[in-house]
Amino acid sequence: xxxxxxxxxxxxxxxxxxxxxxxxxxxxxxxxxxxxxxxxxxxxxxxxxxxxxxxxxxxxxxxxxxxxxxxxxxxxxxxxxxxxxxxxxxxxxxxxxxxxxxxxxxxxxxxxxxxxxxxxxxxxxxxxxxxxxxxxxx
Numbered sequence: 208x209x210x211x212x213x214x215x216x217x218x219x220x221x222x223x224x225x226x227x228x229x230x231x232x233x234x235x236x237x238x239x240x241x242x243x244x245x246x247x248x249x250x251x252x253x254x255x256x257x258x259x260x261x262x263x264x265x266x267x268x269x270x271x272x273x274x275x276x277x278x279x280x281x282x283x284x285x286x287x288x289x290x291x292x293x294x295x296x297x298x299x300x301x302x303x304x305x306x307x308x309x310x311x312x313x314x315x316x317x318x319x320x321x322x323x324x325x326x327x328x329x330x331x332x333x334x335x336x337x338x339x340x341x342x343x344x345x
Contacts, residue, residue: 219304226297237272241265260285260330263343281344285329 251259263282270279271290279287304310314322333341 217304218307218310219301221310222297222301222304226301229297233268233272236265236268239269241269257334258330258343260326260333262333266343283343284341285325 246265249259249262251257252262261283264286267279267282267287270276270282271287276287300311329341332338333343
């Protein structure tokens, strides 16, 4: 008895699945306000009281779904600034795979290093008194 091989998934399935998951999460955050509904607290914030680089991202998404960009920037500056770049990158990935071309190469090592450095610097700066304005607002 031989098993028939499963058909290969089209390359565009990955960006579509990721886009659908992101859209579903965004819809949930558009409906439910993270300020008023119970959202699990960041473990770092729960233990230390410090904001991690991602603290405020859920509230920023909620604000962006209401086109309150200033409010989103106040919740998490780096996340809000990164959103357009992430969306454009996803659209380019989707376009490329739908056209039948191979997925783009992963980001170069230097870009990943820079991104991690920016997140670490932001995580430190937003917890310093001089940069309290970078902290996540509730």
